[in-house]
Amino acid sequence: MSYNFEPGRIYRMPTHFGPTPGPRQWPDADGRDWKHSARTLTVSAGFLTDAARLDRHLPEGFTLIGEPVVTVDFHYMTGIDWLAGRGYSMIFVSWPAAFTGRHDKASGKFVSVIWENLADPIIAGRDEIGHPKLYAEIPEPRFWDGAQICSAGWMGFRFLDLAVSELGDAAPPSTRPQSDGTMMLKYLPRTGTWGETEIKQVTITPAEEPETAVDRRQTGVGAIRFHRATPSDLPTMYHVVNALADLPIIESRGGSITHSRGSKWSRDQRVLA
């Protein structure tokens, strides 16, 4: 008597031991107070680059919109519900783009790659949302000599440095940028028929975050540096890091530090077709 999948429940591999807990399925999630779950320190910086070069890293159906500005966000999170109060960190690399499908249109942020320092959200995000998540060592951020300093590495090879200096308190942006949300490409290769595609879908996380409050925001001068790697340094992702390192930095576009509280029941993602 093999098992049956319980209807309406989310599963991830391995599926053989029951529905899988995670950010979108948690024993006590219903009564959760979203306003007070998770505290996040976000350190961000951006740079203007060459539109034609950036365009080469957009999948079919997407076009650049506005200025070709690459944004790198480090999010250091603690008090996460679905990790029983633990935390982890993530890095988003994104730029503005629009998607035009057969039925759907959307514009907002295109997430090209995400690094996280914990395998569990990497697995959940890839499988359930199509988050392009990879693993990196992400040390705790530090403030030193007037700058907030962030970095990321893999097996001792540091591939990304970001710093924000000359900080001053800033009001929250008065008008929220027009955005439908954050868009990704959910992709799965086919087993056995190597080189073929099993799944290719555009997914979106809507921009609304009604339960998140900003406690403090500062802006300053940002600096981003990706370090080129050999296959020996980063055998599973030298191509990602080198593509980003090769984007020309035409102009820095400022940096910011944001302390915020709250999260949302992250089940609002959907497929765009």
Added chain:
Amino acid sequence: MSYNFEPGRIYRMPTHFGPTPGPRQWPDADGRDWKHSARTLTVSAGFLTDAARLDRHLPEGFTLIGEPVVTVDFHYMTGIDWLAGRGYSMIFVSWPAAFTGRHDKASGKFVSVIWENLADPIIAGRDEIGHPKLYAEIPEPRFWDGAQICSAGWMGFRFLDLAVSELGDAAPPSTRPQSDGTMMLKYLPRTGTWGETEIKQVTITPAEEPETAVDRRQTGVGAIRFHRATPSDLPTMYHVVNALADLPIIESRGGSITHSRGSKWSRDQRVLA
């Protein structure tokens, strides 16, 4: 001008920076000497359990065959080609089963869960093969007081202990067990329509390993213990560990230690339908 997928090349998320290197796609893989890549120390033990209880963790299409013996294998690997000579460790929990599909039949080893201590092979294995891989801390094995000692934990909670003692040199098994290979369930949930299935496929890795040589093999007395966990201890996988901890250990089925060399071009996996 967005990018196109190069035909015949394997991609994983993020797909935007070119084909993705990994165990099945590596710059210099063609001329590789499989006999000398990777060294593995395997420490294994098994136990006889209750067939009815085990059956509840088999997906549709599978039935138990032979004795209901759960085997836990720790593989400690070094010198891995596609990691530029680095290593990592993995734990397989499996039992004998047969699959009957509409077209295909196979029998061999059913892999219920795999733990690894490196995110990169977790991502590659889940996406390309359907390996049910999760992350665990896996300390280096140690030999102490007459026993080879292995363990695994997550964020400081040790959930698995395995030891093999009273070791004696053993000949390699004279007849290889009849097996078509190692079978898994490749599963992906659907984004947005929560609780629905995007992909559900049975996959198999054929048993042949022509380039692997065993340097030394010892057998002894095995002992396995899964430690029950609360959601607070293991919020993303208490259900997996507890299901295994709840399987009755009717009888220990011996243990072994194997030192081997070599690997194979792991592109022989396929979908069973």
Added chain:
Amino acid sequence: MSYNFEPGRIYRMPTHFGPTPGPRQWPDADGRDWKHSARTLTVSAGFLTDAARLDRHLPEGFTLIGEPVVTVDFHYMTGIDWLAGRGYSMIFVSWPAAFTGRHDKASGKFVSVIWENLADPIIAGRDEIGHPKLYAEIPEPRFWDGAQICSAGWMGFRFLDLAVSELGDAAPPSTRPQSDGTMMLKYLPRTGTWGETEIKQVTITPAEEPETAVDRRQTGVGAIRFHRATPSDLPTMYHVVNALADLPIIESRGGSITHSRGSKWSRDQRVLA
């Protein structure tokens, strides 16, 4: 031409490359704003134990004073000057005692053992002050299910759990406890003549912390548990953990959580004789 020690400068091994930077010697330490360096989250709990049992762990010259209450403090620190803004965590196990030397008398807190999760302050503290520091893995604290949860382990063996629950805001203690400071035994064995003593001194850190401000303080119900270990589990410190685990817990003595800012130029330690 061998080198000379620069007069008035602090050295630690290796001494061959110049004076050694650290908590008591830092390039720009003079102008430092102590009020704003380091943020600390302290989670504490205590228990009443048997005086006679506790007394066995006091060195010559010390006597218990007041109630025999063992206090365990977890300090999670960030923004540390002499680590260029990085942080680390420490655990103090202490009880009240008085020291009577030939010349000096002092009473306050006797620190029996300290665990830290970074080798650099372990080395500096042992050598410069006589801090009885050992290494432990100390995960970030987490708040879950109404409790602040702390733990410590070594190579995957968790040897200490501490939790504080039923928290309520509390005023800072109205009267500071009468204390001359924190006392330790600085000890160094003699090389070659095994079993003999090279250095044995009582040291003290005065209690004053004029630049430290408490941002928030909560009190609640504390719970402490040391887990007994075998030599195989903790080969370098099973004797420490087991001695603490063997102290009877006659009564819990409450717990607290304190958020504070600031540090001091930690050069006020001295030898008591």
Added chain:
Amino acid sequence: MSYNFEPGRIYRMPTHFGPTPGPRQWPDADGRDWKHSARTLTVSAGFLTDAARLDRHLPEGFTLIGEPVVTVDFHYMTGIDWLAGRGYSMIFVSWPAAFTGRHDKASGKFVSVIWENLADPIIAGRDEIGHPKLYAEIPEPRFWDGAQICSAGWMGFRFLDLAVSELGDAAPPSTRPQSDGTMMLKYLPRTGTWGETEIKQVTITPAEEPETAVDRRQTGVGAIRFHRATPSDLPTMYHVVNALADLPIIESRGGSITHSRGSKWSRDQRVLA
């Protein structure tokens, strides 16, 4: 009733819980089979440098002998008795020197700094022998593209690379170099009287290792690189790494890889006066 130190037993801080286990004091050390405890992979390389520059890093009483060649040895060890079968890695930076004291004369290897990736032997070695040990992250060595590759870092900053390539099997050195052993400076600063010295002694580990057998030895072309660091990168040891990085590499002096077994009861160290 405070405790007394048991005569003839080695103690380290904290001394309050009984004699301290370690490499020179272990419950079952007497009957130990030294031939089979510990396996070591040693990867070494050296370079000729400027004698005058090197001399500046020799303490009083020492003079350079022979050629001013700096040797860097990475030792990757497993199966260590006093760690209950666990392992760790260490890096020695040394050069040839002679010591002339009031009574003693010795010549051999002067160890300027040692890095290890485990705090427990750092503490034991510093306190009991005067080993100038610091902490570093030392990834497992890897063989890739014809070279054995070693590295070391701290909090994500890689400060040392060593590689040995063009390897060929080599006989063990036919004549052991004339050496009395490995010499160090055991140093402890004085608490309170900052800048004064509590202990300064020259110590030696005799060269004899009667129970160690070499299983395989290869020689090749070595390459060493220390990476200069800022105080922000390596706040506790930029001065050490920069002093080594600043030594001119006049000529590479070959490299080697050695696989060996066995250890010794490491109680033969003594003070030279």
